[in-house]
Amino acid sequence: MLTYFRLKRWLCVFLVLFVPQTVFCDVELTPEEKKETVYKMYEEYQKEFSSVGDMTPQKAMHLLKEGRVLFVDVRKPAEMKVSMLPGTITKEAFLKTPVKFKNKTVVAYCTIGYRSGKFAEEMANKGIHIYNLKGGALAWVFEGGKVYDVNRESKRVHVYGKKWNYLPEGYEGVVFGLLERWF
Numbered sequence: 001m002l003t004y005f006r007l008k009r010w011l012c013v014f015l016v017l018f019v020p021q022t023v024f025c026d027v028e029l030t031p032e033e034k035k036e037t038v039y040k041m042y043e044e045y046q047k048e049f050s051s052v053g054d055m056t057p058q059k060a061m062h063l064l065k066e067g068r069v070l071f072v073d074v075r076k077p078a079e080m081k082v083s084m085l086p087g088t089i090t091k092e093a094f095l096k097t098p099v100k101f102k103n104k105t106v107v108a109y110c111t112i113g114y115r116s117g118k119f120a121e122e123m124a125n126k127g128i129h130i131y132n133l134k135g136g137a138l139a140w141v142f143e144g145g146k147v148y149d150v151n152r153e154s155k156r157v158h159v160y161g162k163k164w165n166y167l168p169e170g171y172e173g174v175v176f177g178l179l180e181r182w183f
Helices: 004-018 031-048 059-063 077-082 091-096 112-124 136-142 177-182
Strands: 021-023 068-075 106-107 131-132 154-160 170-176
Touching: 031 112, 031 136, 059 068, 059 106, 059 136, 068 091, 077 154, 091 170, 106 112, 106 136, 112 131, 136 154
Parallel strands: 068 106, 106 131, 154 170
Antiparallel strands: 021 170
16 A cells, blocks of 8 residues: 555656756856857767758848748657747658758757757758758757747747756756656
8 A cells, every 4th residue: 555655755756757847057157158058069069960051040030030941840749849949840740741841941950959960961861951050949049039839939948958958047948857858
């Protein structure tokens, strides 16, 4: 028979493993230091897909205003529920008919730009040119870009883990439980 304390312990374990949690940076950095950290992290990751062209958030925002950009989110569905860039489609939707988007500038993104850079590299190997968003969703919000959840504008961004929790003031970093990261 489960005692109150055992039940409470199992509930805590469940919440830690399966429920999205807000995370905070261990060290308080200025907004400029956080932004600089995001771009430095991206530069390190970018070495693994250096042949891929990247696009700054500012340039992508300009193309968005002109209606000439298509964003492709390469993250998992649970991450996308937290927030996405405007007008985003999933990687799966893009892969069904990439030729359908030939008149758009296609820009892939993820949290920081690593997974999207690998995706852009994979597409380049298939003869499909797409850009990688420099610094991903983190850089996007630092440069003034808006993100949206399924209903409205959001101030939450999935950050995958503490290592990537560098957001401007007013934004909340969300990371999922341990099992969610493994699958």
